[in-house]
Amino acid sequence: MAVLLPPWFQPAIDELLGRGLPAPADAMRAAAWRHDRPWSWCARCGSAACAGCQGGLAGAGREEDGPATVVRLGAHDGALRRWVIDVKHARWEAMGERLGALIGEQLLACGVVSRSDPRASLVPVPMPWLRAHARGIDHSAVLAAAASRATGACVVGALGQRLVGTQVDRAGRDSRVAPGEARARFIPRPRARRVLAGMHAVLVDDVRTTGATLAESARALRFLGAARVDAAVVSVAE
Numbered sequence: 001m002a003v004l005l006p007p008w009f010q011p012a013i014d015e016l017l018g019r020g021l022p023a024p025a026d027a028m029r030a031a032a033w034r035h036d037r038p039w040s041w042c043a044r045c046g047s048a049a050c051a052g053c054q055g056g057l058a059g060a061g062r063e064e065d066g067p068a069t070v071v072r073l074g075a076h077d078g079a080l081r082r083w084v085i086d087v088k089h090a091r092w093e094a095m096g097e098r099l100g101a102l103i104g105e106q107l108l109a110c111g112v113v114s115r116s117d118p119r120a121s122l123v124p125v126p127m128p129w130l131r132a133h134a135r136g137i138d139h140s141a142v143l144a145a146a147a148s149r150a151t152g153a154c155v156v157g158a159l160g161q162r163l164v165g166t167q168v169d170r171a172g173r174d175s176r177v178a179p180g181e182a183r184a185r186f187i188p189r190p191r192a193r194r195v196l197a198g199m200h201a202v203l204v205d206d207v208r209t210t211g212a213t214l215a216e217s218a219r220a221l222r223f224l225g226a227a228r229v230d231a232a233v234v235s236v237a238e
């Protein structure tokens with residue numbers, strides 16, 4: 001049944017139903033955007049502008065702490081940057097799912113994960129609970145779920161939320177993620193040890209900025225027994 005609404009009402013309805021955002025495929029076509037060809041970037045830091053990253057991981061701790069390789073869709077600028085922001089701030093879940101599926105395809109194309117590999121797990125990098133709650137979308141979980149459908153690798157929620165304030169110090173001590181480091185932000189979930197021990201874990205997040213978050217997450221996964229840790233992100237700030 002058609003319902004006639006005053007014209008001023010339609011934008012509010014569109015906003016409510018997420019109709020204000022185009023279909024992801026249309027947005028990608030309109031922007032003439034394509035993801036990068038496999039390994040057209042530095043496998044270590046994910047940057048296409050890398051001038052050799054020996055010792056260059058500023059703020060990320062020791063280099064061996066980070067993921068072994070970084071798989072990406074593109075640089076964090078232009079249309080891709082806007083989409084990443086809109087997935088989070090406009091709760092554009094359809095775009096998150098599309099980008100997650102592309103991450104899965106890129107992991108296969110790069111040979112980091114093979115289809116339905118029983119040893120591979122996708123681990124979303126958690127966001128602080130309060131922020132996920134306020135935004136209404138847990139972007140890395142959306143990305144990882146879509147990448148899982150594309151690859152057949154399962155999603156393992158191995159990392160807990162980051163905590164804030166004094167809890168950080170306590171969490172760092174209790175979890176022993178990073179002995180001697182007061183600022184550990186991730187809480188490894190002990191039950192995940194059973195799933196991850198000896199396995200290949202792939203961290204999934206939207207953006208790699210300094211690499212510090214991925215390095216810290218990778219440390220937590222190694223603490224849980226992962227034999228190899230890689231990372232897959234939508235975009236890399238370079």
Ligand SMILES: [Zn+2]
Nearest residue numbers: 042045050053
């Ligand atoms: Zn590099």
